[in-house]
Amino acid sequence: MKHDQLIALDAIVATGTFRGAADRLHKSQSAISHSIRQLEAELELDLFSRDAYRPVLTPAGEVFYREASRVLRQMQGLRTTAAQLRAREEPELTLAVSATLDLDPLLPALAETGRRHPVTHLRLRMEMMGGPIARLMEGQADIALASLEGVPLNDVEAEPVAEVTIRPVASPGLGLPTGSRALAASEMQSHVQVVAAGTGGATHDQSRDLLPGGLKWTVSDLAAKKKVILAGLGWGGLPDHMTEAERRSGALLPLNVEGFPPRRTMIFKMRRRDRAVGVVADELWNRLGQPSPPAADTGPERPRR
Structure with a gap:
């Protein structure tokens, strides 16, 4: 054998x-x-x-x-x-991350990895749709952070690290009816739906959460998508962490659209099974998704004189 x-x-x-x-x-x-x-x-x-x-x-x-x-x-x-x-420390380490993910919880892991391995060049790639897994399988990324949609599970190791909620929103300037009632698809077809282009190739362009028969604009990334929506030029889904302040202030309104409920997606860290794991990549892998250490307790604050 x-x-x-x-x-x-x-x-x-x-x-x-x-x-x-x-x-x-x-x-x-x-x-x-x-x-x-x-x-x-x-x-x-x-x-x-x-x-x-x-x-x-x-x-x-x-x-x-x-x-x-x-x-x-x-x-x-x-x-x-x-x-x-x-192995010695890798000269370069590439992380391909779904643009829908909030980077703030990842920064402590990146900071600690950079501190411990200053010689390694950390490269962070923000990708749309199937971009992260495409970069991983093409050998252009060591670790991918994305959903499991379209992932060849036999070829990758995957562990959950975070959850993302994508919620349809619009500016009050778009003039959509307000209130709790669900907006029918027919009501939305005359309003532009703003979508972001995928970076994983034609097979990974957005295919779900698209309004059938509606008007559509395509932008390059989520930052552009948010600006277009804030300007009252259309509506679309954005991650909650990107719109929290605007929803609180009323600059963006959450939409209740029939067939388009808020979508919760689990994000996984992924690496290929058939590739040797470098020292730095393995350390970063183990840190990703781990809770940040609590801030050091410096004791009670002394009263000022």
């Missing part, structure tokens, strides 16, 4: 086909098929039923695959450990 045979098995299950596994591993389909045939011969087991169009694990294959997955994770962990033992 060889490591590359287990990798081929995992790739077939993950992609659903021998062709998909070959493309994923950059090998020929015949090489993948030969590797699995050798493994089955050695085990004296049929791992896949080939009666259907797509390969399906046999009952014995399912049990073997579960154990093989555990072994592969352990071997990846050993590789990561070895890489950390021989």
Whole structure:
């Protein structure tokens, strides 16, 4: 039994086909098929039923695959450990972050990482829609902070770190009816919906929370989107942390639009399973999502003279 045979098995299950596994591993389909045939011969087991169009694990294959997955994770962990033992500080570390996330809770982790590793160049990329996961899978980011939408879960390690609420808002100058009643989609179609362009490619452009048949403007980022909405030129969803002061002052009004309730999204920290984790990246990973340490207690304030 060889490591590359287990990798081929995992790739077939993950992609659903021998062709998909070959493309994923950059090998020929015949090489993948030969590797699995050798493994089955050695085990004296049929791992896949080939009666259907797509390969399906046999009952014995399912049990073997579960154990093989555990072994592969352990071997990846050993590789990561070895890489950390021989590694020095990375010259550069890139963090791709969803632009909807409030950066304030992340700053202590970044500050401490920068203080402990001043030689490492920290690069922070704010991305829209599927941008963070696209940068991670392209190898342009070491860690991504984003929702799990469109994420290849077999290929990444993910842990929750924060929750974001996106709420539709508009300026009073837009002239929308006020009150608690829900606004029908037909009432909103004559008002421009402002959306932000994705940075993950055409497949990651905004597709949900779009008013069907309505007018639409597209801007480059959330800061521009907020300015356009504040100017009374349209309406759209913005993260609560970006609009808190304006909603309190009345400069922006939360909207009750049919089919567009406030959307709560969990944000995860993510890193690729197939890449060795550097020393600085691992430290930052462990800090992300952790509560900030309490401020030092300096005792009661002395009265001024």
